[in-house]
Amino acid sequence: xxxxSLCESLLKVIEDSxxxxxxxxxxxxxxxxxxxxxxxxxxxxxxxxxxxxxxxxDGAKLELLELPARVWCQICLKDVEIQQRYDACPCxxxxxxxxxxxxxxxxKELEVM
Amino acid sequence: MCTVCxxxxxxxxxxxxxxxxxxxxxGHSHSHADGHGDHNHDYGQGAAHAHTPGLSQTRMVxxxxxxxxxxxxxxxxxxxxxxxxxxxxxxxxxxPGSGKTTLLTETxxxxxxxxxxxVIEGDQQTALDADRIRKSGAKAVxxxxxxxxxxxxxxxxxxxxxxxxxxxxxxxxxxxxxxxCPAAFDLGEAAKVVILSVTEGADKPxxxxxxxxxxxxxxxxxxxxxxxxxxxxxxxxxxxxxxNPGIRIIQLSATTGEGMEAWLGWIRAHxxxxxxxxxxxxxxx
Numbered sequence: 001x002x003x004x005s006l007c008e009s010l011l012k013v014i015e016d017s018x019x020x021x022x023x024x025x026x027x028x029x030x031x032x033x034x035x036x037x038x039x040x041x042x043x044x045x046x047x048x049x050x051x052x053x054x055x056x057x058d059g060a061k062l063e064l065l066e067l068p069a070r071v072w073c074q075i076c077l078k079d080v081e082i083q084q085r086y087d088a089c090p091c092x093x094x095x096x097x098x099x100x101x102x103x104x105x106x107x108k109e110l111e112v113m
Numbered sequence: 114m115c116t117v118c119x120x121x122x123x124x125x126x127x128x129x130x131x132x133x134x135x136x137x138x139x140g141h142s143h144s145h146a147d148g149h150g151d152h153n154h155d156y157g158q159g160a161a162h163a164h165t166p167g168l169s170q171t172r173m174v175x176x177x178x179x180x181x182x183x184x185x186x187x188x189x190x191x192x193x194x195x196x197x198x199x200x201x202x203x204x205x206x207x208x209p210g211s212g213k214t215t216l217l218t219e220t221x222x223x224x225x226x227x228x229x230x231x232v233i234e235g236d237q238q239t240a241l242d243a244d245r246i247r248k249s250g251a252k253a254v255x256x257x258x259x260x261x262x263x264x265x266x267x268x269x270x271x272x273x274x275x276x277x278x279x280x281x282x283x284x285x286x287x288x289x290x291x292x293x294c295p296a297a298f299d300l301g302e303a304a305k306v307v308i309l310s311v312t313e314g315a316d317k318p319x320x321x322x323x324x325x326x327x328x329x330x331x332x333x334x335x336x337x338x339x340x341x342x343x344x345x346x347x348x349x350x351x352x353x354x355x356x357n358p359g360i361r362i363i364q365l366s367a368t369t370g371e372g373m374e375a376w377l378g379w380i381r382a383h384x385x386x387x388x389x390x391x392x393x394x395x396x397x398x
Contacts (some may be wrong), residue, residue, distance in 0.1 A: 002262055002294040006180050013178050021174050031180070038297045038323050085322035085356050095355040099326075105297075107176040 003043040006105065007051035013107055014057055023112035028061045030109050034102035035069040036085060069102030127272055128240055128255040184298055187266035191273065191301025195284070201380070201387035202273075202284045204302035206324060208317075209290030211310040212334045214242050216367040217285055218249040220380075223373060228384065229282040233272045235264040235289045242287065252276055263294040266301055281388050283380060292321040303383060304329035311335050311342055315349035318356050325356045330363065330379060337366040 014026060029048075033039050041064050048062045068081050073089040074096045080089055088095050179185060195202045207213050214234075221230050231252040234242040243255035254272045256264060269286060278284060286302060288295045296305075307328035309317055312335060318325040325331065331353050333346060350362050363379065365372025 002297065005261070005263075005265075005294075009180050009183055012183060013176065013180070017174060017176060023172075023174065027171055036323065036326075038293070085326055086319045086352070088355075096358045105180040107178050107180060109176055110174045111171050112174050113170045113172070 003039060003047040004051060006039065006044070007047040010048075010107060011051055011055060011057060014110065015055075017110070018056055018112075021112070023110075024056055025113050026057045026060045026110050027113060028063060028111035029057065029107070030063045030065060032065045032067055032104050032106040032108050034067045034104040035083070036099065036102040037105045039105060041066075065108065067102060067104050070100045071097035071102075072100050073097055125259055125261060125268060126257045127268065127275065128243060128257075129275060181297065181299075184266050187270055188299035188301040191266055191270050194270075194273065195301060195303070195387065198278065198282070199280050199388040200278060200282045200284055201384040202286060202300070202302045203380075203383075204286045204288055204295070204300050204305045205308060206288045206292065206295045206305055206328070207290060207308035207310075208292050208313060211290070211308045211313065212367055213287050213290070213308055214245055216308065216332070216334060216365075217287060218245055219367045219370070219373065220285070220376070221246065221249040221251040223370075223377065224283065224380075229279045231276050231278050231282055231284050233264075233269060233276070233284065233286045235268075235287055237261070237289065252278070258289055262289055262291050263298050264288050264300060265298050269300045281384070283384055292317070292324045296321075296323040296327045303387060306330045306332060308332045308334050309349070311338055311344040311346070313344075315345045316352060318349065318353040322356045325353050325360065328357065328360060330361045332376065333362065333364040335366055335368070336364050336371060337369045 010029070010031075014029070018024065033041070044064065045062055052058050052060060069083065070079050071082055071089070072078070073080050073092065073094065075092045075094045076089060079100060080091060082090065082097070089097060191202070205213050205217070217232055221232070224230050232243070232246045234240075234246065234253060234255045235258060236242055236255065237258055237260070239257070240255040243253040246253035254275055256268050256272055258264065258268070264286065273284070276284075286300055292307075305328040307324055307330070309331060311333065314320070318331075333349065339346070346364065353360050353362065361379070363372060363375045365376055367373070
């Protein structure tokens with residue numbers, strides 16, 4: 001449900017950037033989304049089309065780049081990749097994991113004209 | 114439209130503000146838009162970048178900004194405000210019906226008199242909860258998010274300034290009943306407190322892991338009902354610690370008062386930290 005909010009936030013960043021970087025139309029938007037970023041890709045695409053209507057981002061392509069969820073295992077003393085927050089370390093089975101990557105929600109770059 | 118999140122466009126109202134909350138569309142001097150380090154990678158007319166599909170007028174602009182950057186800036190400003198005023202701000206999150214408001218009215222009732230207490234109530238509609246809190250003796254302001262599913266740092270910043278709180282206050286922010294969206298929105302709080310009642314499923318920490326991961330404290334509420342429901346407290350705590358090994362857990366019943374002392378102790382400890390300014394997050398922003 002909050003994907004609409006995220007898209008509005010995204011639009012604002014793009015509009016700020018448009019006046020500074022002097023562009024009037026956006027063709028493609030690249031977003032980096034961590035696996036644990038609380039963003040549902042389908043909902044994001046749907047919201048993107050709705051929110052961007054009539055703006056300088058209208059009709060732009062949305063490219064989502066998923067970043068893996070990486071955690072530091074306190075037993076193995078190394079970075080491992082997991083799929084879900086409730087997963088155990090794939091090497092030792094322990095749950096004492098510290099998230100080191102995968103919560104990103106970042107606007108990477110734009111193709112503009 | 115709210116520039117922080119836009120959630121429920123023009124629908125957000127803060128009690129006491131006559132106008133709908135149009136969030137700084139123009140003229141307001143929030144200057145955080147600058148210094149973001151957008152840098153222009155202009156490859157001229159060519160298609161130098163790997164992504165460029167060869168259209169001659171297009172160019173690439175690198176942004177490298179967090180989508181929630183704006184919210185996070187407001188959250189940092191709130192955090193700084195709380196820190197400067199020696200205030201403890203707690204963000205209370207849960208599903209609807211977990212007993213947040215009852216827990217708050219009871220907390221307000223039993224808090225030591227010398228501690229000023231205030232509450233920000235977030236709901237989609239009505240000021241019923243703020244009215245309930247005020248009856249228990251604390252300052253309260255209601256934020257209605259309209260169609261929105263969460264509070265954001267910008268709304269909270271306004272509400273905090275409306276409340277005109279004393280130094281050393283405890284501020285409880287009761288978020289919209291929702292275990293999903295509020296996890297992503299930092300309000301500038303010292304800690305998120307997630308409340309789960311025993312009439313819900315014990316496996317909620319696994320089902321809504323983002324929230325339980327973001328919370329510092331889990332309150333298991335309504336424990337007076339344990340004899341009547343099939344709720345495995347030990348399993349619930351185990352699930353929560355799988356998601357968040359460092360989470361603190363307090364079991365209590367706001368209705369009977371059992372366990373409330375532990376909760377008050379936790380608040381007292383965190384309030385002391387807030388007052389002495391030992392914990393000053395957000396200072397470097």
